[in-house]
Amino acid sequence: MAKIILITGASRGFGKIWAKALLERGDKVAATARKLDDLADLVAQYGDAVLPIQLDVNDRAACFEAVNKATEYFGRIDVLINNAGFGLFGAIEETTEQQARAQMETNFFGLLWVTQAVVPIMRAQQSGHIIQVSSFLGLVTLPVLGLYNASKYAVNGLSETLATEVKSFGIHVSLIEPNGFSTDWSGASAFQTEPNEVYAPIKKAFADGATPDTWGKPEATAAAVLQLIDSPNPPLHFLLGKIAYPGVKQVYADRLAEFEEWKDVSVDAHGH
Template sequence: MTKIILITGASRGFGKLWAKALLERGDKVAATARNLEDLHNLVEKYGDAVLPIQLDVNDREASFAAVSKVKAHFGRIDVLINNAGFGLFGAIEETTEQQARAQMETNFFGLLWLTQAVIPIMREQGSGHIIQVSSFLGLVTFPVLGIYNASKYAVNGLSETLASEVKSFGIKVSLIEPNGFSTDWSGASAMQTEPSEIYAPVKQAFFESATPDSWGKPESTTPAVLQLIDSENPPLHFLLGKVAYPGVKQVYSERLAEFEAWKEVSAEAHGH
């Protein structure tokens, strides 16, 4: 059956890649971008199967209007892929208020607005799949990406809660949690703090730890994402890339060992 899919941040990277794959197989896609011209080639190739929408996800009212437009145009929304977001590189101490707020506005609040807007439609349908593009950095952390880590931890906490709230309505929730991929996320789309020499060694160690093999090929994610979309029982947490699983496994093993080491002190703190 043809699916109606709303994808934010469809002008580049994962969003554009997945939109093309969905259109190629015959689905219909509502694609959003800050600049409509960035969606022109999709419309040119796929015609009426694409509904291009200019949207800044930071604008709550515009986000709700965009969702209403998709429902009015296609009649339903089967899948929402909250993909809009960007990376902020820099030490936490270096980060300005404006940078921190901008990161949370887009990566967390923008995603929240679209999620809130689509729930009533999917609830009325009795079905739907909300897919949040998070990161494996919503499960573990890297230095030099503190506010980005925080935004993705927030997305994960929100989405895990959401899954328990909307399950009875027939709505599924999945978190796509990629490791690093060779998209614009760390390039043209990224924001940088004003560097301080104090953190130069930390940054150098972080960037030198990455090898060419650390970065996945974005086009290789397409079959996995299509499988996720088509799954009758999709996972809540869906890791993408070969770096994510061993990284998460190591951190969670260490975390459990630490809890275990302090469990008696923790229990005594309960008071009775």
């Protein structure tokens, strides 16, 4: 049976790749983008199997309208893929208030609004799968991506909580946590802070640490995402790419060791 999938940020990158993979195998997709023209190729190729929806996820009312439109058109929503977002590059000190708020508005609040809109639909169905496109930077951090890291940590905290709240309604929640991939996330879609030269050495070390092998091939993720969608018992945390796992494993090992080192002090602070 064909699945009905709502994908935000389907104009390019992961969103476009996954939408095509789903449509190619016979699923139906409600695809959102800021500009409908960016979805014209999907409509031309897949016709009525695609519902193009213009959406700025920063507009909460529009998020609810988009979810309702998709539900009315297809009759239900089996899977939500919350993919809309962008990267902000720069040191925390360099970041303006407007840049910080914009990063959180799209990456966190936009995801929250679409999630809030879809939960009642899936709850009424007593089934559904909410897939939040986070990052392995929601589990660990890298320099010069402070606000992006923070937005993804927020997404992870929200989604872990959501999973416990909606499980009894038959709704699964998964966090897709990719390492770096060669999408335009770090290119045309990215925003940069105004540089302060004191951070130049840190930025250079960060840039020099990347090799061509660091960046995964976006097209290679499609099969993994289809497998995630088809799983009867999908994971809450789903790493994508070969860099993410060893990176997260090392950070968590170091974190546990630090907790252990300070354990006695921490316990004494309880006061009993």
